[in-house]
Amino acid sequence: MEEKKFDLNSIIGFALIAIILIWMLYSSKDDTAQNEADVNTPAQQEQITDKAPKEFNNATAAADKKVLPDSIQNILNTEKYGAFAYSASLTSATNEITTIENDVLKLSVSNKGGQIVEAKLKNFKTYDSLPIYLIRDNNAEFNLNLSTTDNRKLATKDLYFQPEIIKKGDHTALSMKLKVAEDKYLEYYYELKPGDYMLDFAVRSNGLNQVLSGDELQANWKLKAYRHAKSNSYENRYAEIVWEYENGKDNYTGQGSLAEESDKDVSWIAFKQHFFTSILLTDTPFKKADFISKNLIEDEEIDTTYLKAYEAKFPIAIKGGEINQNMNWYYGPSDYKTLKQYDRNLDEIIPLGWGIFGWINKYFIIPFFDFISGFLPAGIAIIFLTIAVKLLLSPIQYKQYVSQAKMKVLRPEINELNEKYKDNAMKRQQETMKLYNKAGANPMSGCLPSLMQIPVFYALFHFFPSAFDLRQKSFLWAEDLSSYDTIAELPFHIPLYGDHISLFPILASIAIFFYMMMTTGQNMQPTQPGMPNMKFILYLSPIFMLVFFNNYASGLSVYYLTSNLITLGIMLVIKNFIIDDNKILAKIEQNKQKPTKKKGKFARKFQEIMEEAEKQQRNKNSK
Numbered sequence: 001m002e003e004k005k006f007d008l009n010s011i012i013g014f015a016l017i018a019i020i021l022i023w024m025l026y027s028s029k030d031d032t033a034q035n036e037a038d039v040n041t042p043a044q045q046e047q048i049t050d051k052a053p054k055e056f057n058n059a060t061a062a063a064d065k066k067v068l069p070d071s072i073q074n075i076l077n078t079e080k081y082g083a084f085a086y087s088a089s090l091t092s093a094t095n096e097i098t099t100i101e102n103d104v105l106k107l108s109v110s111n112k113g114g115q116i117v118e119a120k121l122k123n124f125k126t127y128d129s130l131p132i133y134l135i136r137d138n139n140a141e142f143n144l145n146l147s148t149t150d151n152r153k154l155a156t157k158d159l160y161f162q163p164e165i166i167k168k169g170d171h172t173a174l175s176m177k178l179k180v181a182e183d184k185y186l187e188y189y190y191e192l193k194p195g196d197y198m199l200d201f202a203v204r205s206n207g208l209n210q211v212l213s214g215d216e217l218q219a220n221w222k223l224k225a226y227r228h229a230k231s232n233s234y235e236n237r238y239a240e241i242v243w244e245y246e247n248g249k250d251n252y253t254g255q256g257s258l259a260e261e262s263d264k265d266v267s268w269i270a271f272k273q274h275f276f277t278s279i280l281l282t283d284t285p286f287k288k289a290d291f292i293s294k295n296l297i298e299d300e301e302i303d304t305t306y307l308k309a310y311e312a313k314f315p316i317a318i319k320g321g322e323i324n325q326n327m328n329w330y331y332g333p334s335d336y337k338t339l340k341q342y343d344r345n346l347d348e349i350i351p352l353g354w355g356i357f358g359w360i361n362k363y364f365i366i367p368f369f370d371f372i373s374g375f376l377p378a379g380i381a382i383i384f385l386t387i388a389v390k391l392l393l394s395p396i397q398y399k400q401y402v403s404q405a406k407m408k409v410l411r412p413e414i415n416e417l418n419e420k421y422k423d424n425a426m427k428r429q430q431e432t433m434k435l436y437n438k439a440g441a442n443p444m445s446g447c448l449p450s451l452m453q454i455p456v457f458y459a460l461f462h463f464f465p466s467a468f469d470l471r472q473k474s475f476l477w478a479e480d481l482s483s484y485d486t487i488a489e490l491p492f493h494i495p496l497y498g499d500h501i502s503l504f505p506i507l508a509s510i511a512i513f514f515y516m517m518m519t520t521g522q523n524m525q526p527t528q529p530g531m532p533n534m535k536f537i538l539y540l541s542p543i544f545m546l547v548f549f550n551n552y553a554s555g556l557s558v559y560y561l562t563s564n565l566i567t568l569g570i571m572l573v574i575k576n577f578i579i580d581d582n583k584i585l586a587k588i589e590q591n592k593q594k595p596t597k598k599k600g601k602f603a604r605k606f607q608e609i610m611e612e613a614e615k616q617q618r619n620k621n622s623k
Helices: 008-038 042-051 054-065 070-088 232-236 336-340 356-373 378-420 425-439 443-466 503-519 533-548 554-578 581-593 601-622
Strands: 097-101 105-110 116-125 131-135 140-147 153-155 162-168 171-181 184-192 198-206 216-226 240-245 249-252 258-272 276-295 306-317 324-333 488-494 498-501
Touching: 070 153, 070 171, 097 116, 097 162, 097 171, 097 184, 105 184, 105 324, 116 140, 116 276, 116 324, 131 216, 131 276, 216 258, 232 306, 240 276, 240 306, 258 306, 336 356, 356 378, 356 443, 378 425, 378 443, 378 554, 443 554, 503 533, 503 554
Parallel strands: none
Antiparallel strands: 097 105, 105 116, 116 131, 140 153, 140 216, 162 171, 171 184, 184 198, 198 324, 216 306, 240 249, 240 258, 258 276, 276 306, 276 324, 488 498
């Protein structure tokens, strides 16, 4: 390692500092003696202090803090900051705040670091009616690590920028300059448009080609996400880092306790909370970005301020010794419609489900719900949406119930076959299949309609927790459809359940139980091997709904309650007014009389295999 040498300028600087300090100590003796002679008595001094204006006292206190002359302070700044000492000598070298705002967003930017230190969303409130702040009280940081040609490592968060407000029509711009000289600087440029959550942001430099070294500088963006909803554990499920990379792909960290990821060619980074998000977008993708997400909720009763700690690290290019990176900040709602209008693929931040589930939400559920919620209250809109979905799926559900009715009519004959061939499972299976074929029944035909409904149900499971329009909308006893409803507070906390009782999950659990009784219950055959487990399934779904949905959004429970009530109604109508068991039985007997259709090649081959297997089984038993 090369030994560091002292240069002549450093030696002269330290010598001057020593001479000035010695002179100050010597001259202060005479001043002290004179002050002691002129000082008032304690009572007089107290009287003068009481009468002195507050402004005078503050000015005196400020003067007392600044004990070094400007010449010495400039020398110390030069030693510490090098070329950027000029910015520390300006009158703007304070923690003064500059505010820019429009009708939806208010931003406060500090001279120190030139960064946003407060971001307030004007039109929204927290669950307890407080203003929504995405940034406040040092929960966020944006910093550039600078490497200079004189081998210094500096951080912009510790340096002082000079603010300048610029009016551009109805736009408000703020230029924050970290100066080396009056015409040489690093600039953060913010521009805010009316009614917009998105603001232009640029990092650029002028005349720093002899100051900055290297071909890039490292940027760090950190944020501790504030809690805004009633249930911090539920809100935390939807808090994560999401980013776009490689020209349109998206990725996320997930909801684990600690996640570390990285990707190349990153075009935007979102520090997402449940219903609000902070996004940094760039016109020129960062060639690489590293992400860290840490869960800050260890005990949901104690950790009630923050959800997660986010961090992103990425390089900003230096070309020709200068910086020119055009970007944007977004501070606003995690609302599908709002994010989609920017045409930057930001709607991928909303977890609507992958593949077909996301398509169902984007192209059917969201447009339809937006339409009906335009003239109906949110709770009624959920009911209408549920009715529309059930009517759309009713033909599938009709086929499912017809299949179940056929199986119910055939049950006595199936029981006879089970008893007759109880010691020969293969023969029992063969005869059962023959019965199904003659009767024109298929046990799988009842399962297929259920499978066809799963994509819609799964899509709705993603839609309701992500629907921003449900936030703080009331329905019946629920004050907020995006959070849990409460009919009673418990004096203790139950793991997984919480410290309250929600009524909508209870009602939904009862509806699910009766639905399971009408579907699974009527086809249960406890005497057959393995069938006792069906009783467990019968009770599992209602218990799951009762326990785990106690902390979920009440809007989702309203949907499940309405869906199951409608399903029960449809099933009762089909059973009592549409399907006649006697007619089904007559149809089955009619099918039995029909000549057996010629089997296809595959069916014949399968039958030959089954017959050969049965023959081998008989030979084995006869020995």
